[in-house]
Amino acid sequence: xxxxxxxxxxxxxxxxxxxxxxxxxxxxxxxxxxxxxxxxxxxxxxxxxxxxxxxxxxxxxxxxxxxxxxxxxxxxxxxxxxxxxxxxxxxxxxxxxxxxxxxxxxxxxxxxxxxxxxxxxxxxxxxxxxxxxxxxxxxxxxxxxxxxxxxxxxxxxxxxxxxxxxxxxxxxxxxxxxxxxxxxxxxxxxxxxxxxxxxxxxxxxxxxxxxxxxxxxxxxxxxxxxxxxxxxxxxxxxxxxxxxxxxxxxxxxxxxxxxxxxxxxxxxxxxxxxxxxxxxxxxx
Amino acid sequence: xxxxxxxxxxxxxxxxxxxxxxxxxxxxxxxxxxxxxxxxxxxxxxxxxxxxxxxxxxxxxxxxxxxxxxxxxxxxxxxxxxxxxxxxxxxxxxxxxxxxxxxxxxxxxxxxxxxxxxxxxxxxxxxxxxxxxxxxxxxxxxxxxxxxxxxxxxxxxxxxxxxxxxxxxxxxxxxxxxxxxxxxxxxxxxxxxxxxxxxxxxxxxxxxxxxxxxxxxxxxxxxxxxxxxxxxxxxxxxxxxxxxxxxxxxxxxxxxxxxxxxxxxxxxxxxxxxxxxxxxxxxxxxxxxxxxxxxxxxxxxxxxxxxxxxxxxxxxxxxxxxx
Numbered sequence: 351x352x353x354x355x356x357x358x359x360x361x362x363x364x365x366x367x368x369x370x371x372x373x374x375x376x377x378x379x380x381x382x383x384x385x386x387x388x389x390x391x392x393x394x395x396x397x398x399x400x401x402x403x404x405x406x407x408x409x410x411x412x413x414x415x416x417x418x419x420x421x422x423x424x425x426x427x428x429x430x431x432x433x434x435x436x437x438x439x440x441x442x443x444x445x446x447x448x449x450x451x452x453x454x455x456x457x458x459x460x461x462x463x464x465x466x467x468x469x470x471x472x473x474x475x476x477x478x479x480x481x482x483x484x485x486x487x488x489x490x491x492x493x494x495x496x497x498x499x500x501x502x503x504x505x506x507x508x509x510x511x512x513x514x515x516x517x518x519x520x521x522x523x524x525x526x527x528x529x530x531x532x533x534x535x536x537x538x539x540x541x542x543x544x545x546x547x548x549x550x551x552x553x554x555x556x557x558x559x560x561x562x563x564x565x566x567x568x569x570x571x572x573x574x575x576x577x578x579x580x581x582x583x584x585x586x587x588x589x590x591x592x593x594x595x596x597x598x599x600x601x602x603x604x605x606x607x608x609x610x611x612x613x614x615x616x617x618x619x620x621x622x623x624x625x626x627x628x629x630x631x632x633x634x
Numbered sequence: 635x636x637x638x639x640x641x642x643x644x645x646x647x648x649x650x651x652x653x654x655x656x657x658x659x660x661x662x663x664x665x666x667x668x669x670x671x672x673x674x675x676x677x678x679x680x681x682x683x684x685x686x687x688x689x690x691x692x693x694x695x696x697x698x699x700x701x702x703x704x705x706x707x708x709x710x711x712x713x714x715x716x717x718x719x720x721x722x723x724x725x726x727x728x729x730x731x732x733x734x735x736x737x738x739x740x741x742x743x744x745x746x747x748x749x750x751x752x753x754x755x756x757x758x759x760x761x762x763x764x765x766x767x768x769x770x771x772x773x774x775x776x777x778x779x780x781x782x783x784x785x786x787x788x789x790x791x792x793x794x795x796x797x798x799x800x801x802x803x804x805x806x807x808x809x810x811x812x813x814x815x816x817x818x819x820x821x822x823x824x825x826x827x828x829x830x831x832x833x834x835x836x837x838x839x840x841x842x843x844x845x846x847x848x849x850x851x852x853x854x855x856x857x858x859x860x861x862x863x864x865x866x867x868x869x870x871x872x873x874x875x876x877x878x879x880x881x882x883x884x885x886x887x888x889x890x891x892x893x894x895x896x897x898x899x900x901x902x903x904x905x906x907x908x909x910x911x912x913x914x915x916x917x918x919x920x921x922x923x924x925x926x927x928x929x930x931x932x933x934x935x936x937x938x939x940x941x942x943x944x945x946x947x948x949x950x951x952x953x954x955x956x957x
Contacts, residue, residue: 511780547779632791634792
């Protein structure tokens with residue numbers, strides 16, 4: 351992985367790298383000192399923002415069923431020989447469209463007994479997040495906390511087409527849609543990640559009372575998401591009062607690169623959170 | 635003549651009504667059961683034709699004996715982006731409605747009161763038969779994002795949809811927003827699914843050359859058998875032989891029909907019993923209440939009849955002798 355990014359950087363013009371050199375973004379998670387790294391990660395603007403999820407490609411990383419998802423390579427700490435606990439943690443949180451991994455990094459210390467996965471369709475962004483997580487894990491090992499950031503991982507996938515192949519029924523307790531692609535054109539509305547037909551699949555992977563978090567700076571998209579999810583028989587809105595005690599909310603607002611961009615430009619963030627209603631047993 | 639689609643209607647007296655879609659036309663053939671003492675025979679009669687009913691190839695059609703409209707109905711979907719409801723006995727078109735996308739499959743619901751159709755981008759819609767005249771395509775009841783729906787069955791409060799992205803989805807019906815299970819594991823598009831009469835088991839065929847047996851209640855894979863090693867093999871489950879444990883499977887472009895036994899208690903749950911050579915390639919079929927297996931071939935309008943009862947009895951006797 352590391353050599354690919356270095357080669358990419360070599361292929362770009364030196365001007366680009368000089369003008370857009372970035373400090374290691376892991377400094378935010380460190381809180382205390384700013385760590386300036388010699389090796390720079392690929393500049394953000396080189397990773398495309400748009401991708402058509404309706405294309406036919408089935409990437410090789412996409413499993414054919416939940417049992418085929420490779421957990422050993424993604425969470426080596428928990429599935430390696432050194433982890434002696436009999437019960438392995440499960441993936442219970444999913445960040446759909448995790449971008450550069452900001453939310454994953456923020457969530458990791460909050461849920462030490464659960465595994466978190468980021469799903470992203472752009473392969474360059476996936477590489478970036480893999481690099482980022484690897485570095486954080488190395489930092490943890492070097493500073494004596496080997497389990498740090500071992501519960502987060504990223505995978506390249508197309509969630510609109512293949513989400514049920516990752517998770518069994520009711521596996522997730524939380525699912526995140528942070529600053530999704532608005533697909534402004536009416537003809538592209540069917541590419542939006544929140545739609546009535548896809549909500550059935552999200553309800554399928556969510557446990558009873560599982561939570562779906564949405565946030566966007568585009569008011570039109572916010573209205574779209576709120577209308578579609580509110581009208582869906584399996585979801586109910588979580589009130590602002592209930593959200594006050596949810597430690598995840600500040601992360602949802604501020605942890606991602608997109609969220610920080612919006613804050614810098616003084617944009618508004620529209621949050622909408624919903625709960626998956628409990629399943630009623632069905633006799634047929 | 636190339637048959638695009640076929641639908642059957644079993645009548646109480648043992649007669650079978652066939653509707654064949656041949657390009658843009660529909661042909662109705664009735665097979666009348668004639669029972670003389672111990673012998674069984676069928677008399678075939680072309681009872682109607684609907685020529686150029688559609689402007690483009692018909693992709694799917696489905697027959698129904700509707701108690702609401704007191705007629706025998708046929709619903710057809712075509713590449714001309716319409717769905718049409720017609721009366722069989724008078725061979726007249728009753729209604730025609732527009733679809734946004736080309737539809738690939740149409741079926742009646744189990745209670746015959748609704749028509750369910752699916753298009754090539756994975757959207758499934760529902761029409762109430764008695765309100766067909768007022769129907770307008772709006773929101774789909776099920777969506778398989780950007781996949782073609784390859785098979786659709788509605789039975790016993792559930793609806794089964796399979797798609798070209800290797801997924802089989804089992805949803806509640808009519809509350810299709812609640813998914814009961816997914817049956818996942820095929821490596822290529824799912825071609826067709828058949829369900830046992832007790833709605834406990836499902837057998838699916840696929841472009842990966844295998845058939846898989848699933849438990850409906852949990853979505854778990856019970857067994858998988860690879861029927862053909864070649865890369866382009868497509869398996870097509872034809873029918874579940876009534877209340878027995880036997881199923882009939884076809885392989886695309888192969889002139890044979892395979893009979894399998896389904897035994898959930900055994901370690902090998904799908905067991906091949908025999909392969910019967912034919913002189914045509916079967917693509918569809920029906921089991922009558924007499925336990926006869928009718929097979930329809932894609933290249934010819936030849937039907938072949940098999941005495942399944944006899945086969946089953948022979949096999950059971952063999953098994954008992956072995957035990």
